[in-house]
Amino acid sequence: MGGPRSKVFGLASRDYLHEWQMSGCFVLALAAVLGPMLVLFGLKFGIVGAMVDQLIEDPRNCEVRPVGSGRYDRAWLESVRARPEVAFLVPRTRSIAATIELSSPQASRIVPVELIASDRGDPLLPPNGPLPEGTTRVVLSQSAAEKLDVAAGDTLDGSLARRFRGHQERVHLPLTVAAIAPARAFSRDGAFVSVMLLEALEDFRDGRAVPLLGWEGEPVDANRTYPGFRLYARSIYDVAGLRDAFARLNVDVHTRTAEIELVQRMDRNLTAIYWAIAVIGLVGFSLSLGASLWANVDRKRRELSVLRLVGFRTADIVWFPMVQALFTAVLGWALAVAIYQATAWVINDMMAAQLETGQQVCRLLPWHYAIALALTCGAAVLAAGLAGLRSARVEPSEGLRDL
Amino acid sequence: MSTDASTALQPTRALIYHLRDVVKTRESEGVAFRLRVPSLQIAMGEKIALIGESGCGKSTLLDMLAFILQPSTAGAFRFRPECDGESLDVQAYWKDGKLNELGDLRKRHIGYVMQTGGLLPYLTVHDNMNLCRSVLGLRPDGTVEHLAEELGITSHLSKLPDALSTGERQRVAIGRALAHRPSIVIADEPTASLDPYAAEKVMSLFLGLAEELNITVILASHAWRHIKELGLRRLTHRTLAYASKRLTETVVSG
Numbered sequence: 001m002g003g004p005r006s007k008v009f010g011l012a013s014r015d016y017l018h019e020w021q022m023s024g025c026f027v028l029a030l031a032a033v034l035g036p037m038l039v040l041f042g043l044k045f046g047i048v049g050a051m052v053d054q055l056i057e058d059p060r061n062c063e064v065r066p067v068g069s070g071r072y073d074r075a076w077l078e079s080v081r082a083r084p085e086v087a088f089l090v091p092r093t094r095s096i097a098a099t100i101e102l103s104s105p106q107a108s109r110i111v112p113v114e115l116i117a118s119d120r121g122d123p124l125l126p127p128n129g130p131l132p133e134g135t136t137r138v139v140l141s142q143s144a145a146e147k148l149d150v151a152a153g154d155t156l157d158g159s160l161a162r163r164f165r166g167h168q169e170r171v172h173l174p175l176t177v178a179a180i181a182p183a184r185a186f187s188r189d190g191a192f193v194s195v196m197l198l199e200a201l202e203d204f205r206d207g208r209a210v211p212l213l214g215w216e217g218e219p220v221d222a223n224r225t226y227p228g229f230r231l232y233a234r235s236i237y238d239v240a241g242l243r244d245a246f247a248r249l250n251v252d253v254h255t256r257t258a259e260i261e262l263v264q265r266m267d268r269n270l271t272a273i274y275w276a277i278a279v280i281g282l283v284g285f286s287l288s289l290g291a292s293l294w295a296n297v298d299r300k301r302r303e304l305s306v307l308r309l310v311g312f313r314t315a316d317i318v319w320f321p322m323v324q325a326l327f328t329a330v331l332g333w334a335l336a337v338a339i340y341q342a343t344a345w346v347i348n349d350m351m352a353a354q355l356e357t358g359q360q361v362c363r364l365l366p367w368h369y370a371i372a373l374a375l376t377c378g379a380a381v382l383a384a385g386l387a388g389l390r391s392a393r394v395e396p397s398e399g400l401r402d403l
Numbered sequence: 404m405s406t407d408a409s410t411a412l413q414p415t416r417a418l419i420y421h422l423r424d425v426v427k428t429r430e431s432e433g434v435a436f437r438l439r440v441p442s443l444q445i446a447m448g449e450k451i452a453l454i455g456e457s458g459c460g461k462s463t464l465l466d467m468l469a470f471i472l473q474p475s476t477a478g479a480f481r482f483r484p485e486c487d488g489e490s491l492d493v494q495a496y497w498k499d500g501k502l503n504e505l506g507d508l509r510k511r512h513i514g515y516v517m518q519t520g521g522l523l524p525y526l527t528v529h530d531n532m533n534l535c536r537s538v539l540g541l542r543p544d545g546t547v548e549h550l551a552e553e554l555g556i557t558s559h560l561s562k563l564p565d566a567l568s569t570g571e572r573q574r575v576a577i578g579r580a581l582a583h584r585p586s587i588v589i590a591d592e593p594t595a596s597l598d599p600y601a602a603e604k605v606m607s608l609f610l611g612l613a614e615e616l617n618i619t620v621i622l623a624s625h626a627w628r629h630i631k632e633l634g635l636r637r638l639t640h641r642t643l644a645y646a647s648k649r650l651t652e653t654v655v656s657g
Contacts, residue, residue, distance in 0.1 A: 003540060007538065014526065015524075018524065019525070302521075303523060306521050308506065309509070309515055309521070310534055311510020311535070311539075312510075313507075395472055395473065397466035397469075398472075400521065
């Protein structure tokens with residue numbers, strides 16, 4: 001069967017080239033429909049995708065915060081941290097103790113800041129960025145850094161006071177700015193510090209000794225408990241489950257479940273709207289492609305009948321318009337991709353100023369192109385095949401004398 | 404109405420077509436047309452002419468003989484393309500929907516010349532003439548070139564049909580129908596679109612070539628005058644109009 005089939009392929013190709021103006025029109029018509037579809041899809045994927053991603057990825061939506069203060073020991077906290085849906089957990093000290101007064105050589109004023117327990121993997125800090133470490137390295141919130149007029153690498157003086165054995169005591173602590181946290185991480189004056197430093201400051205305020213920093217006081221209680229913790233779920237989809245798990249442990253927690261549901265609903269609604277547009281577009285596209293290919297086969301009925309007359313079989317005759325439809329599909333798709341690329345480049349270039357680097361308003365992934373190609377070829381082959389079959393079924397004499 | 408005595412059927416020769424009680428009925432807008440063939444026998448190598456006004460059913464008969472039109476009913480419709488081959492029941496092929504098998508028979512044994520063109524516009528004259536040969540997988544053996552020379556179209560071989568006059572295109576069509584050396588060539592008014600002088604020339608070229616290649620010819624024409632001189636057997640036909648039933652019937656036999 002390879003002989004006649006490749007013969008028909010050759011004939012169909014020569015006809016396609018011979019009628020290059022007509023073929024060009026079909027390719028243009030296809031690209032005119034498919035190109036804007038790709039741009040629309042690219043915009044939805046770029047804008048809506050990024051928006052939803054941003055909402056989903058905002059770490060504050062993943063936070064599970066215990067209400068009030070409890071007494072959580074290290075072993076219990078470790079068991080919670082071991083849960084697969086927990087992405088990050090550090091113990092917190094009492095918030096009254098978690099403050100420090102900062103001063104810098106550049107700024108004249110003393111800035112009291114809140115201290116936030118932090119550690120490797122803190123979702124509020126940039127991943128792979130510098131971390132608070134030990135008793136000296138801290139990450140300042142942006143507003144604190146501005147007031148102190150410091151940048152990463154600068155030194156600070158931290159001071160805190162206590163009443164101990166009847167008289168006021170003040171200690172000073174040299175600190176280094178490891179980094180400045182992004183503005184959205186913490187809006188007030190604050191500093192991300194290691195749990196170790198927080199424990200030391202709490203111990204000092206409680207009148208206990210901190211041998212590490214040479215501060216004197218009562219001996220430290222070995223069975224330390226924490227009044228709270230900072231916990232972030234792996235994703236927003238794990239928050240509700242964690243909330244229920246804590247409820248079973250009689251730990252009252254505050255979550256952003258309501259906001260998360262809003263985000264999820266928005267994600268679903270936008271996706272549904274998009275799919276409605278995509279399906280309507282796809283149906284319209286298939287109909288327009290199908291109609292033009294169907295009309296083309298009708299136009300060629302006499303020539304197909306001539307092929308029938310010289311003895312080509314039904315399958316070969318159906319193959320003829322299918323080959324041509326495939327040419328149209330592939331060329332039209334390629335042109336549509338070129339149209340899309342140019343449009344996307346212009347849109348992204350226009351929007352570049354308002355975007356973070358690397359972000360694109362209009363973008364498609366390679367598999368989107370592949371799907372577009374597959375759908376186009378599928379619709380083309382189906383339409384041309386059906387039309388070709390109809391032509392092949394007509395009694396040859398009728399096809400020959402029609403025109 | 405008259406049978407040419409000189410080319411009367413010789414019973415000893417192998418019959419290529421044998422038709423008995425073949426009927427094709429067509430209806431359009433309340434007017435029916437019926438072609439009836441009580442008996443038709445065509446022997447191998449014969450040159451047959453079917454003469455009549457246009458619309459009398461010539462094309463219908465030719466299309467049935469070329470297996471591109473299905474008879475409405477047939478007592479017998481047998482086709483024996485080779486002297487020593489078996490006789491095939493064409494009506495049975497139609498009944499079984501074996502269009503592809505009929506196509507294969509046509510491809511191998513029949514050449515068809517249409518009233519106008521029927522050339523593929525995207526193939527050169529050479530490739531158009533070579534079409535049937537290439538479909539059959541025949542190697543180039545100079546036949547196309549020889550026919551082109553005989554038909555006087557050698558200088559057009561590399562042109563597309565668009566560049567040719569109507570008469571030249573008809574010659575190409577004749578060349579295509581003969582190039583694969585079929586057993587039969589069926590021609591439906593091959594010269595109707597040509598001026599009388601060109602028509603006569605093309606017709607004698609055609610019949611001369613068919614004679615040279617020993618091909619059976621079945622020809623439809625509306626003019627008998629110049630066909631007569633070429634020694635063809637004329638099939639008789641009469642057309643009856645039944646006004647009350649709005650039916651036109653043509654009866655052909657030979």
